[in-house]
Amino acid sequence: MSIAAAPYGGARFARSPAGLPARSLGNGALWLAAFLSGFVIEEPAPYELYMALVTVVWLACGLKLRREFGPLIICLMLYIAGGMASIPMAREMGEAMMYIAISGFLAVTAIFYAAVLADDPDRFRIIQSGYTISAVLVAAIGIAGYFQLFPGAGYFTLYDRARGTFQDPNVFGPFLVLPTVLLLQRLLKDSVLKNLHLLVPLAILLLGVFLSFSRGAWGLLVAAVLTVYILALITEQKRQRRARLIFLGAAGILAVAALIAAALSIDSVAEMFSQRARLVQEYDGARLGRFARYSLGFQMVMEHPLGIGAMEFNKYFPEDEHNVYLKGFTTYGWLGGTIYILLALWTLIAMVPLLFKARPWTAFTQSIFAVFAGHLILSVFIDTDHWRHMYMLYGLAWGMIATDKMERRQQRKQLSSRRAACHPGPAILSATSGLRSAGEQAR
DSSP states (O other), X not given: OOEEOOOTTOOEEOBOTTSOBHHHHHHHHHHHHHHHTTOOSSSSOHHHHHHHHHHHHHHHTTOOOOGGGHHHHHHHHHHHHHHHHHGGGSSSHHHHHHHHHHHHHHHHHHHHHHHHHHHOGGGHHHHHHHHHHHHHXXXXXXXXXXXXXXXXXXXXXXXXXXXXXXXXXXXXXXXXXXXHHHHHHHHHHSOTGGGGGGHHHHHHHHHHHHHTTOHHHHHHHHHHHHHHHHHHXXXXXXXXXXXXXXXXXXXXXXXXXXXXXXXXXXXXXXXXXXXXTOSSOHHHHSTTSHHHHHHHHHHHHTXXXXXXXXXXXXXXXXXXXXXXXXXXXXXXXXXXXXHHHHHHHHHHHHHGGGGGSOOTTHHHHHHHHHHHHHHHHHTTTSOOTTOHHHHHHHHHHXXXXXXXXHHHHHHHHHHHHHHHHXXXXXXXXXXXXXXXXXXXXXX
Protein backbone atom coordinates (compact mmCIF):
# COMPACT_ATOMS: atom_id res chain seq x y z
CA MET A 1 0.00 0.00 0.00
CA SER A 2 1.44 3.35 -0.99
CA ILE A 3 0.37 6.95 -0.92
CA ALA A 4 1.75 9.17 -3.65
CA ALA A 5 2.40 12.83 -2.98
CA ALA A 6 -0.31 15.15 -4.25
CA PRO A 7 -1.11 18.84 -4.14
CA TYR A 8 -3.27 20.40 -1.44
CA GLY A 9 -6.77 18.97 -1.30
CA GLY A 10 -5.92 15.34 -0.66
CA ALA A 11 -3.43 12.68 -1.55
CA ARG A 12 -3.61 10.36 -4.54
CA PHE A 13 -3.92 6.84 -3.22
CA ALA A 14 -2.77 3.71 -4.93
CA ARG A 15 -4.78 0.51 -4.80
CA SER A 16 -3.91 -2.38 -2.55
CA PRO A 17 -3.19 -5.77 -4.13
CA ALA A 18 -6.74 -6.87 -3.27
CA GLY A 19 -8.13 -4.00 -5.35
CA LEU A 20 -9.46 -2.02 -2.37
CA PRO A 21 -8.44 1.65 -2.55
CA ALA A 22 -5.71 2.40 -0.03
CA ARG A 23 -7.57 5.64 0.68
CA SER A 24 -10.49 3.63 2.10
CA LEU A 25 -8.14 1.54 4.22
CA GLY A 26 -6.43 4.66 5.53
CA ASN A 27 -9.71 6.38 6.34
CA GLY A 28 -10.97 3.25 8.06
CA ALA A 29 -7.84 3.14 10.17
CA LEU A 30 -8.35 6.81 11.07
CA TRP A 31 -11.96 6.16 12.08
CA LEU A 32 -10.87 3.32 14.34
CA ALA A 33 -8.22 5.54 15.95
CA ALA A 34 -10.86 8.13 16.86
CA PHE A 35 -13.19 5.38 18.09
CA LEU A 36 -10.59 3.76 20.35
CA SER A 37 -9.80 7.09 22.03
CA GLY A 38 -12.71 6.45 24.40
CA PHE A 39 -11.38 3.17 25.82
CA VAL A 40 -8.54 3.94 28.21
CA ILE A 41 -9.63 2.34 31.48
CA GLU A 42 -6.46 0.25 31.65
CA GLU A 43 -2.90 1.07 30.57
CA PRO A 44 -1.51 0.45 28.10
CA ALA A 45 -4.90 1.02 26.49
CA PRO A 46 -5.86 -0.33 23.05
CA TYR A 47 -5.71 3.28 21.85
CA GLU A 48 -1.99 3.59 22.62
CA LEU A 49 -1.06 0.29 21.02
CA TYR A 50 -3.13 1.01 17.94
CA MET A 51 -1.92 4.60 17.54
CA ALA A 52 1.70 3.48 17.73
CA LEU A 53 1.06 1.15 14.78
CA VAL A 54 -1.15 3.40 12.66
CA THR A 55 1.14 6.43 13.02
CA VAL A 56 4.16 4.47 11.79
CA VAL A 57 2.19 3.01 8.86
CA TRP A 58 0.79 6.39 7.77
CA LEU A 59 4.22 8.04 7.94
CA ALA A 60 5.77 5.17 5.99
CA CYS A 61 3.08 5.60 3.33
CA GLY A 62 3.93 9.25 2.77
CA LEU A 63 2.03 11.34 5.33
CA LYS A 64 3.66 14.78 5.31
CA LEU A 65 4.81 16.91 8.22
CA ARG A 66 4.00 20.33 6.82
CA ARG A 67 5.47 23.67 7.79
CA GLU A 68 1.97 25.06 8.35
CA PHE A 69 1.71 23.19 11.65
CA GLY A 70 5.40 23.57 12.39
CA PRO A 71 4.70 25.60 15.56
CA LEU A 72 2.90 22.59 17.03
CA ILE A 73 5.84 20.30 16.28
CA ILE A 74 8.48 22.71 17.61
CA CYS A 75 6.56 23.56 20.79
CA LEU A 76 5.86 19.91 21.59
CA MET A 77 9.52 19.00 20.99
CA LEU A 78 10.65 21.75 23.37
CA TYR A 79 8.00 20.69 25.89
CA ILE A 80 9.26 17.10 25.89
CA ALA A 81 12.87 18.32 25.98
CA GLY A 82 12.06 20.20 29.18
CA GLY A 83 10.58 17.02 30.62
CA MET A 84 13.68 15.00 29.71
CA ALA A 85 15.90 17.60 31.39
CA SER A 86 13.83 17.27 34.58
CA ILE A 87 14.18 13.48 34.82
CA PRO A 88 17.44 13.58 36.85
CA MET A 89 15.67 15.78 39.40
CA ALA A 90 13.24 12.98 40.28
CA ARG A 91 13.83 10.56 43.13
CA GLU A 92 12.30 7.72 41.12
CA MET A 93 13.95 8.13 37.74
CA GLY A 94 12.24 5.06 36.30
CA GLU A 95 8.78 6.51 36.94
CA ALA A 96 9.85 9.88 35.61
CA MET A 97 11.26 8.38 32.41
CA MET A 98 8.07 6.41 31.79
CA TYR A 99 5.93 9.50 32.39
CA ILE A 100 7.89 11.63 29.91
CA ALA A 101 7.90 8.76 27.39
CA ILE A 102 4.09 8.72 27.52
CA SER A 103 4.07 12.50 27.07
CA GLY A 104 6.27 12.10 24.00
CA PHE A 105 3.98 9.47 22.54
CA LEU A 106 0.90 11.65 23.08
CA ALA A 107 2.73 14.54 21.42
CA VAL A 108 3.22 12.31 18.38
CA THR A 109 -0.53 11.59 18.28
CA ALA A 110 -1.24 15.33 18.23
CA ILE A 111 1.12 15.76 15.28
CA PHE A 112 -0.51 12.78 13.56
CA TYR A 113 -4.01 14.30 13.73
CA ALA A 114 -2.69 17.63 12.48
CA ALA A 115 -0.98 15.92 9.55
CA VAL A 116 -3.96 13.84 8.41
CA LEU A 117 -6.29 16.86 8.48
CA ALA A 118 -3.80 19.13 6.70
CA ASP A 119 -3.41 16.43 4.03
CA ASP A 120 -7.17 16.28 3.49
CA PRO A 121 -9.45 18.51 5.62
CA ASP A 122 -12.52 16.49 4.60
CA ARG A 123 -11.26 13.77 6.92
CA PHE A 124 -12.80 15.74 9.77
CA ARG A 125 -16.01 13.82 9.00
CA ILE A 126 -14.26 10.49 9.60
CA ILE A 127 -12.77 11.66 12.90
CA GLN A 128 -16.09 13.19 13.95
CA SER A 129 -17.95 9.95 13.20
CA GLY A 130 -15.50 7.70 15.05
CA TYR A 131 -15.28 10.00 18.08
CA THR A 132 -19.06 10.50 18.32
CA ILE A 133 -19.96 6.81 18.10
CA SER A 134 -17.27 6.02 20.68
CA ALA A 135 -18.54 8.72 23.04
CA VAL A 136 -22.17 7.56 22.81
CA LEU A 137 -21.13 3.97 23.55
CA VAL A 138 -18.86 5.05 26.41
CA ALA A 139 -21.60 7.26 27.87
CA ALA A 140 -24.12 4.42 27.66
CA ILE A 141 -21.68 2.13 29.49
CA GLY A 142 -21.18 4.77 32.17
CA ILE A 143 -24.95 5.25 32.60
CA ALA A 144 -25.52 1.49 32.78
CA GLY A 145 -22.75 1.24 35.35
CA TYR A 146 -24.18 4.00 37.48
CA PHE A 147 -27.65 2.42 37.61
CA GLN A 148 -26.22 -1.13 37.99
CA LEU A 149 -28.09 -2.38 34.92
CA PHE A 150 -26.05 -5.58 34.61
CA PRO A 151 -23.85 -7.74 36.86
CA GLY A 152 -20.44 -6.19 37.42
CA ALA A 153 -21.61 -2.80 36.18
CA GLY A 154 -20.08 -1.18 39.24
CA TYR A 155 -16.69 -1.55 37.52
CA PHE A 156 -17.65 1.44 35.35
CA THR A 157 -18.20 3.74 38.33
CA LEU A 158 -15.85 5.36 40.83
CA TYR A 159 -16.82 7.06 44.11
CA ASP A 160 -20.49 6.54 43.14
CA ARG A 161 -19.90 8.51 39.93
CA ALA A 162 -20.07 7.26 36.34
CA ARG A 163 -16.64 6.85 34.76
CA GLY A 164 -17.48 4.67 31.76
CA THR A 165 -14.36 3.23 30.15
CA PHE A 166 -12.07 5.82 31.75
CA GLN A 167 -10.02 5.66 34.92
CA ASP A 168 -11.53 8.86 36.32
CA PRO A 169 -14.99 10.48 36.07
CA ASN A 170 -13.20 13.83 35.67
CA VAL A 171 -11.84 12.58 32.32
CA PHE A 172 -14.95 10.67 31.29
CA GLY A 173 -17.19 13.76 31.52
CA PRO A 174 -15.02 16.17 29.48
CA PHE A 175 -14.42 13.49 26.82
CA LEU A 176 -18.16 13.52 26.05
CA VAL A 177 -18.38 17.28 25.54
CA LEU A 178 -16.98 17.57 21.99
CA PRO A 179 -19.43 15.10 20.37
CA THR A 180 -22.26 16.69 22.37
CA VAL A 181 -21.38 20.08 20.90
CA LEU A 182 -21.04 18.61 17.40
CA LEU A 183 -24.53 17.10 17.59
CA LEU A 184 -25.95 20.39 18.87
CA GLN A 185 -24.22 22.19 15.99
CA ARG A 186 -25.98 19.86 13.57
CA LEU A 187 -29.35 20.69 15.11
CA LEU A 188 -28.60 24.42 14.99
CA LYS A 189 -27.53 24.38 11.34
CA ASP A 190 -30.02 21.92 9.86
CA SER A 191 -33.70 21.10 10.24
CA VAL A 192 -34.50 19.58 13.62
CA LEU A 193 -37.28 17.46 12.11
CA LYS A 194 -34.82 15.87 9.69
CA ASN A 195 -32.41 15.15 12.54
CA LEU A 196 -34.75 13.74 15.18
CA HIS A 197 -32.61 10.60 15.24
CA LEU A 198 -29.84 12.68 16.84
CA LEU A 199 -31.90 13.41 19.95
CA VAL A 200 -31.37 9.93 21.43
CA PRO A 201 -27.53 9.96 21.26
CA LEU A 202 -27.58 13.59 22.40
CA ALA A 203 -29.64 12.68 25.48
CA ILE A 204 -27.26 9.80 26.25
CA LEU A 205 -24.26 12.12 26.06
CA LEU A 206 -25.88 14.80 28.22
CA LEU A 207 -26.91 12.25 30.86
CA GLY A 208 -23.40 10.78 30.78
CA VAL A 209 -21.84 14.18 31.45
CA PHE A 210 -24.33 14.81 34.26
CA LEU A 211 -23.75 11.44 35.96
CA SER A 212 -19.98 11.94 35.91
CA PHE A 213 -20.72 14.52 38.63
CA SER A 214 -17.65 16.37 37.43
CA ARG A 215 -17.98 20.09 38.08
CA GLY A 216 -15.33 20.67 35.46
CA ALA A 217 -17.29 18.70 32.85
CA TRP A 218 -20.49 20.58 33.69
CA GLY A 219 -18.77 23.94 33.36
CA LEU A 220 -16.98 22.85 30.19
CA LEU A 221 -20.24 21.76 28.57
CA VAL A 222 -22.04 25.00 29.43
CA ALA A 223 -19.13 27.17 28.23
CA ALA A 224 -18.67 25.23 24.97
CA VAL A 225 -22.40 25.22 24.12
CA LEU A 226 -22.70 28.94 24.83
CA THR A 227 -19.66 29.64 22.64
CA VAL A 228 -20.95 27.77 19.58
CA TYR A 229 -24.44 29.20 20.10
CA ILE A 230 -23.12 32.78 20.19
CA LEU A 231 -20.95 32.08 17.13
CA ALA A 232 -24.02 30.75 15.30
CA LEU A 233 -25.96 33.92 16.12
CA ILE A 234 -23.07 36.17 15.04
CA THR A 235 -22.43 34.41 11.74
CA GLU A 236 -26.10 34.02 10.77
CA GLN A 237 -27.16 36.79 8.35
CA LYS A 238 -30.85 36.00 7.84
CA ARG A 239 -33.30 37.38 10.39
CA GLN A 240 -35.62 34.36 10.18
CA ARG A 241 -32.82 31.91 10.88
CA ARG A 242 -31.68 34.03 13.82
CA ALA A 243 -35.20 33.87 15.24
CA ARG A 244 -35.07 30.10 14.76
CA LEU A 245 -31.79 29.92 16.68
CA ILE A 246 -33.29 31.90 19.56
CA PHE A 247 -36.27 29.54 19.65
CA LEU A 248 -34.00 26.48 19.59
CA GLY A 249 -31.91 27.93 22.41
CA ALA A 250 -34.97 28.39 24.61
CA ALA A 251 -36.28 24.92 23.73
CA GLY A 252 -32.87 23.40 24.46
CA ILE A 253 -32.73 24.99 27.91
CA LEU A 254 -36.17 23.59 28.72
CA ALA A 255 -35.24 20.13 27.44
CA VAL A 256 -32.02 20.01 29.49
CA ALA A 257 -33.88 21.25 32.57
CA ALA A 258 -36.44 18.47 32.10
CA LEU A 259 -33.66 15.88 31.72
CA ILE A 260 -31.94 17.08 34.89
CA ALA A 261 -35.23 17.17 36.79
CA ALA A 262 -35.97 13.59 35.76
CA ALA A 263 -32.50 12.49 36.92
CA LEU A 264 -32.84 14.35 40.23
CA SER A 265 -36.10 12.54 40.97
CA ILE A 266 -33.89 9.57 41.87
CA ASP A 267 -32.75 9.94 45.48
CA SER A 268 -29.17 8.71 44.98
CA VAL A 269 -28.68 11.10 42.07
CA ALA A 270 -30.12 14.04 43.99
CA GLU A 271 -27.91 13.32 47.00
CA MET A 272 -24.74 13.14 44.91
CA PHE A 273 -25.73 16.26 42.97
CA SER A 274 -26.21 18.30 46.16
CA GLN A 275 -22.78 17.18 47.31
CA ARG A 276 -20.95 17.83 44.04
CA ALA A 277 -22.74 21.08 43.18
CA ARG A 278 -20.94 22.96 45.95
CA LEU A 279 -18.46 25.36 44.38
CA VAL A 280 -15.68 24.71 46.91
CA GLN A 281 -15.22 21.20 48.24
CA GLU A 282 -13.39 20.36 51.46
CA TYR A 283 -10.31 19.17 49.56
CA ASP A 284 -10.23 22.51 47.67
CA GLY A 285 -10.06 24.93 50.59
CA ALA A 286 -8.23 22.83 53.21
CA ARG A 287 -4.91 23.94 54.70
CA LEU A 288 -2.95 22.05 52.01
CA GLY A 289 -5.91 21.74 49.65
CA ARG A 290 -5.99 22.32 45.93
CA PHE A 291 -5.88 26.13 46.05
CA ALA A 292 -3.15 26.29 48.70
CA ARG A 293 -1.01 23.89 46.67
CA TYR A 294 -1.16 26.21 43.67
CA SER A 295 0.51 29.03 45.58
CA LEU A 296 3.05 26.82 47.33
CA GLY A 297 3.81 24.92 44.12
CA PHE A 298 4.60 28.03 42.10
CA GLN A 299 6.84 29.26 44.93
CA MET A 300 8.68 25.93 44.78
CA VAL A 301 9.31 25.98 41.03
CA MET A 302 10.87 29.44 41.28
CA GLU A 303 13.82 27.68 42.91
CA HIS A 304 13.98 24.78 40.44
CA PRO A 305 14.61 25.90 36.82
CA LEU A 306 14.68 22.28 35.64
CA GLY A 307 11.60 21.35 37.64
CA ILE A 308 11.37 18.76 40.39
CA GLY A 309 10.79 15.77 38.14
CA ALA A 310 7.71 13.84 37.04
CA MET A 311 5.55 12.21 39.72
CA GLU A 312 7.37 14.12 42.48
CA PHE A 313 4.89 16.81 43.54
CA ASN A 314 2.81 14.42 45.65
CA LYS A 315 5.93 13.59 47.66
CA TYR A 316 5.99 17.18 48.94
CA PHE A 317 2.22 17.67 49.25
CA PRO A 318 -0.75 15.39 50.00
CA GLU A 319 -1.85 15.22 46.34
CA ASP A 320 -0.75 16.05 42.79
CA GLU A 321 -0.79 19.52 41.24
CA HIS A 322 -4.30 19.38 39.72
CA ASN A 323 -3.25 22.29 37.50
CA VAL A 324 -1.63 21.61 34.14
CA TYR A 325 0.16 24.97 34.05
CA LEU A 326 1.74 24.37 37.43
CA LYS A 327 2.58 20.84 36.33
CA GLY A 328 4.23 22.27 33.23
CA PHE A 329 6.80 23.93 35.48
CA THR A 330 7.20 21.17 38.07
CA THR A 331 7.49 18.30 35.57
CA TYR A 332 8.93 20.02 32.48
CA GLY A 333 10.91 22.86 34.08
CA TRP A 334 10.81 26.53 33.19
CA LEU A 335 11.27 25.64 29.52
CA GLY A 336 8.34 23.24 29.37
CA GLY A 337 6.02 25.37 31.50
CA THR A 338 6.63 28.47 29.39
CA ILE A 339 6.32 26.59 26.10
CA TYR A 340 3.03 24.96 27.09
CA ILE A 341 1.44 28.33 27.89
CA LEU A 342 2.80 29.72 24.61
CA LEU A 343 1.41 26.79 22.61
CA ALA A 344 -2.00 27.05 24.28
CA LEU A 345 -2.34 30.77 23.56
CA TRP A 346 -0.88 30.46 20.05
CA THR A 347 -3.39 27.73 19.18
CA LEU A 348 -6.32 29.70 20.55
CA ILE A 349 -5.40 32.94 18.78
CA ALA A 350 -4.60 31.24 15.47
CA MET A 351 -8.04 29.60 15.42
CA VAL A 352 -10.04 32.82 15.85
CA PRO A 353 -9.96 33.94 12.17
CA LEU A 354 -11.18 30.49 11.08
CA LEU A 355 -14.42 30.81 13.03
CA PHE A 356 -15.98 33.31 10.64
CA LYS A 357 -15.07 31.80 7.25
CA ALA A 358 -17.67 29.90 5.22
CA ARG A 359 -16.08 26.50 4.76
CA PRO A 360 -17.47 22.92 4.82
CA TRP A 361 -15.61 22.38 8.10
CA THR A 362 -16.48 25.69 9.80
CA ALA A 363 -18.97 24.11 12.23
CA PHE A 364 -16.38 21.48 13.15
CA THR A 365 -13.74 24.18 13.65
CA GLN A 366 -16.07 26.22 15.85
CA SER A 367 -16.79 23.16 18.00
CA ILE A 368 -13.07 22.39 18.35
CA PHE A 369 -12.38 25.99 19.32
CA ALA A 370 -15.16 26.09 21.92
CA VAL A 371 -14.18 22.79 23.54
CA PHE A 372 -10.45 23.53 23.36
CA ALA A 373 -10.88 26.96 24.97
CA GLY A 374 -12.98 25.36 27.69
CA HIS A 375 -10.27 22.76 28.31
CA LEU A 376 -7.67 25.50 28.72
CA ILE A 377 -9.79 27.03 31.49
CA LEU A 378 -10.49 23.62 32.97
CA SER A 379 -6.74 22.94 33.05
CA VAL A 380 -6.42 25.54 35.82
CA PHE A 381 -8.25 23.14 38.16
CA ILE A 382 -7.54 19.71 36.69
CA ASP A 383 -4.38 18.04 35.42
CA THR A 384 -5.05 17.46 31.71
CA ASP A 385 -1.43 16.65 30.86
CA HIS A 386 -2.01 13.01 29.87
CA TRP A 387 -5.58 13.28 28.60
CA ARG A 388 -5.57 11.55 25.22
CA HIS A 389 -8.38 13.65 23.82
CA MET A 390 -6.61 16.87 24.90
CA TYR A 391 -3.71 16.05 22.59
CA MET A 392 -6.25 15.13 19.91
CA LEU A 393 -7.78 18.59 20.30
CA TYR A 394 -4.37 20.20 19.78
CA GLY A 395 -3.84 18.12 16.65
CA LEU A 396 -7.29 18.81 15.21
CA ALA A 397 -6.92 22.54 15.91
CA TRP A 398 -3.58 22.74 14.12
CA GLY A 399 -4.88 20.61 11.26
CA MET A 400 -7.58 23.24 10.68
CA ILE A 401 -5.06 26.08 11.09
CA ALA A 402 -2.74 24.46 8.54
CA THR A 403 -5.63 23.93 6.12
CA ASP A 404 -6.50 27.62 6.27
CA LYS A 405 -2.88 28.67 5.74
CA MET A 406 -2.50 26.38 2.72
CA GLU A 407 -5.76 27.59 1.26
CA ARG A 408 -4.74 31.25 1.60
CA ARG A 409 -1.35 30.57 0.04
CA GLN A 410 -3.00 28.80 -2.88
CA GLN A 411 -5.37 31.73 -3.37
CA ARG A 412 -2.43 34.15 -3.40
CA LYS A 413 -0.71 32.06 -6.08
CA GLN A 414 -3.83 32.02 -8.21
CA LEU A 415 -4.23 35.77 -7.83
CA SER A 416 -0.59 36.32 -8.81
CA SER A 417 -1.05 34.11 -11.87
CA ARG A 418 -4.10 36.08 -12.97
CA ARG A 419 -2.28 39.38 -12.53
CA ALA A 420 0.66 38.10 -14.53
CA ALA A 421 -1.68 37.02 -17.33
CA CYS A 422 -3.45 40.40 -17.39
CA HIS A 423 -0.29 42.50 -16.99
CA PRO A 424 2.74 41.09 -18.86
CA GLY A 425 6.04 41.62 -17.13
CA PRO A 426 8.88 43.93 -18.32
CA ALA A 427 10.76 41.10 -19.97
CA ILE A 428 7.75 40.12 -22.09
CA LEU A 429 7.04 43.76 -23.04
CA SER A 430 10.71 44.25 -24.00
CA ALA A 431 10.71 41.15 -26.18
CA THR A 432 7.46 42.22 -27.82
CA SER A 433 8.80 45.69 -28.61
CA GLY A 434 12.00 44.16 -30.04
CA LEU A 435 10.00 41.99 -32.40
CA ARG A 436 8.02 45.01 -33.54
CA SER A 437 11.24 46.95 -34.26
CA ALA A 438 12.65 44.08 -36.28
CA GLY A 439 9.44 43.90 -38.28
CA GLU A 440 9.54 47.58 -39.09
CA GLN A 441 13.19 47.35 -40.25
CA ALA A 442 12.32 44.41 -42.51
CA ARG A 443 9.63 46.52 -44.15
